[in-house]
Amino acid sequence: MSIILQALFIFFARILDVSIGTLRTILLVKGNRRIAAVLGFFEVMIYLVVLGKVVGNMNKPILIIAYGLGYACGNIIGGKIEEKLSLGRVSAGVVLKEKCDEVVQSLRDEGFGVTIFEGMGLEGKSHMLNIILERRQIQKLNKAIYKIDPNAFITVTDIRSSVGGHFVPKKKF
Numbered sequence: 001m002s003i004i005l006q007a008l009f010i011f012f013a014r015i016l017d018v019s020i021g022t023l024r025t026i027l028l029v030k031g032n033r034r035i036a037a038v039l040g041f042f043e044v045m046i047y048l049v050v051l052g053k054v055v056g057n058m059n060k061p062i063l064i065i066a067y068g069l070g071y072a073c074g075n076i077i078g079g080k081i082e083e084k085l086s087l088g089r090v091s092a093g094v095v096l097k098e099k100c101d102e103v104v105q106s107l108r109d110e111g112f113g114v115t116i117f118e119g120m121g122l123e124g125k126s127h128m129l130n131i132i133l134e135r136r137q138i139q140k141l142n143k144a145i146y147k148i149d150p151n152a153f154i155t156v157t158d159i160r161s162s163v164g165g166h167f168v169p170k171k172k173f
Contacts (some may be wrong), residue, residue, distance in 0.1 A: 006057075007066035010050050014067055017046035018074025019081055031087050031161060050134055086136035094129040094145060095121070095153040104129065105147050110144050112137075132162055 001009075024039040054067045096103055100116070107114050107129070112169040133141060138156060145152045 003060060003062060006053060006060075010063055010087070011066040011070040011073075013046050013050045014070025015074040015077055017043050018071055019078035020046070021143050022075065022078025022082060023085075026082050026087060029160065033119055034043045056136070057116065081090075086134065088135055089112045089132055089159045091157045091159050092131040092133060092141055093127075093157075094131065096127045096129065096149055097123065097151065099149045100127040100129075103145055103152070106144050106148055107131065107141070110140065112141065112144075123128065132159065 020039050020043040024036045024043060027033075027039065028036040050070075051065065054063050057063050094103070104114050104116060112131050112133060115130040117130070119126050119128055131141065135158075142154060145154060
């Protein structure tokens with residue numbers, strides 16, 4: 001096999017194993033241990049094959065560069081894949097100084113479960129909304145809120161697990 005083909009093989013195989021590793025880590029953190037274990041098996045198998053090709057050819061810098069570039073690109077691509085899959089649930093905290101009733105009604109009409117807390121901020125009375133949602137719904141939530149109150153403050157935090165509460169049933173096609 002030519003040196004260029006070897007470099008391309010190493011580059012793309014490294015992208016694949018690092019992308020798998022990114023997904024494996026995310027699934028493990030979210031409690032999906034079995035799927036993470038299966039992905040880990042394939043990740044390590046690819047890694048060992050690629051590492052063997054590089055270690056056996058340390059006098060060929062192009063292979064070392066392909067290995068490093070594949071690793072870097074694998075991190076980017078793995079992150080993009082995870083972003084597209086939008087795995088799991090998040091908790092959104094929304095701070096509103098005005099238009100609380102309007103925002104809450106709009107969110108509930110969109111199918112979001114909303115819990116409201118009243119508070120006092122630096123500039124006076126405010127409301128804090130707590131919303132648990134699927135990660136893929138974040139953009140929908142932001143649009144619904146900012147359409148009514150462009151000054152809303154929104155934070156989003158990953159959730160490892162949740163039990164109970166109000167969730168809109170998933171549509172079955």
